Amino acid sequence: MARLHLPLLLTLIMVSSGPKMMESARVFTINNYCKETVWPGIFPGENFNGGGFELKSGQSIVINAPVGWSGRIWGRTGCNFGKDGNGSCQTGACGSFLKCRASGETPASLAEFTLSTLDFYDVSLVDGFNLPITVTPINGKGNCSVAGCDADLRNTCPSELAVKSKGKVISCRSACDVFNTDEYCCRGVYGNPVVCQPTYYSKKFKEACPTAYSYAYDDPTSISTCSGTDYGISFCLSRKKEVCTYHDNKLICSGSKSKGIKSLPERWWALVFVLPLLLAF
Template identity: 45%
Template structure:
């Protein structure tokens, strides 16, 4: 029987330690007066959080295009099959697909090594539940929030059951959806995106709202996502 050289073993252990260090712990806290079923892809699946409850999951370093959102009005059987009034992801508890709009999104991409994480709150798919994301480790990182009750102030033409639709979702026109080859110059903010931005300045309000809505933190940072902050 052959054995690995001690130098190779040491290198593997060091590599595992680096990967473990860069992985993010993401805490979920439900401060809403109602039950929320958080969902996350590609890591996190789905859980139920009654008011005041919390949970955690771990997202590996290098996770790309992660999404976290809250579902409401859900009913699931013992096999995890069912449906939600908002944010449904194909009728299952453990999501593998994005939630059905309108839905408030926390989006993130995790770096590894000496890189930077990127995170944001997006209302491009509309709004259903107030959310925030705050780094709980690391320095010089910003907590961001969309705590306004947008549903209560939603323009009548954007109101849908359980939420406030984006203008793109509701009207599906180039003016609001900014399809390629649109640019920031040819697809500026609209009255509807400005409505979302006024209530939630930290959040993406339309496709080209990058400058004031994307935030970074060092790789290996842990985060807390709060529903109804």
């Protein structure tokens, strides 16, 4: 397992992590820009709608993240869950549960967070790849760079790492997962950053996704920090695209230099969908 380093939105669902939504220090907006339905998994997930839910193409969900939380978010694909919350997924499954009680199965692209006075966050491909995922800080202070892998590695996955279903590549395993050697897994005599160096496979991942972890000790170019920020966690979205969220009933977007609603006339569509939900809360 990896080390914990950490079109228009058609629907916006507001979920509270506690009795008073605005007390949370961080707002996570999870967006699905993929053409397919994604079932995000979150672990630990007690404060995040139980740790799992369905997110159809074009949907977003807003969840509060408590200060002190340290965990991971990933996308599951090809899932089928019954009314009892039990089922299966082609990739990223956390057992047979819709609401994850543990980390997902490899291979899976991971967004990792440690929230404190200074947040640490990253996107890791150490456990392999199943979906493009980016983390965009919104209205924070500090370095606050966009982390992630917005390339679809399923299209370029080496055949020896590819996981297929009905002839189609659905995920890309890590070299550690496939070959299980100390060199690829950074363990044993390779269990330190001096000896464990990039391999052919990790270099392929890094070439496609330069701001994501490609192997266990890929820290210098992969981990990001930010203070007092909200986050957009987006599946299948370019790192260069703007991401927005709602904070204190105001629309806040990445790249905005001032707090509040940015370019309101251009964002009327967001208010049309979101305002009734906000009034309900």
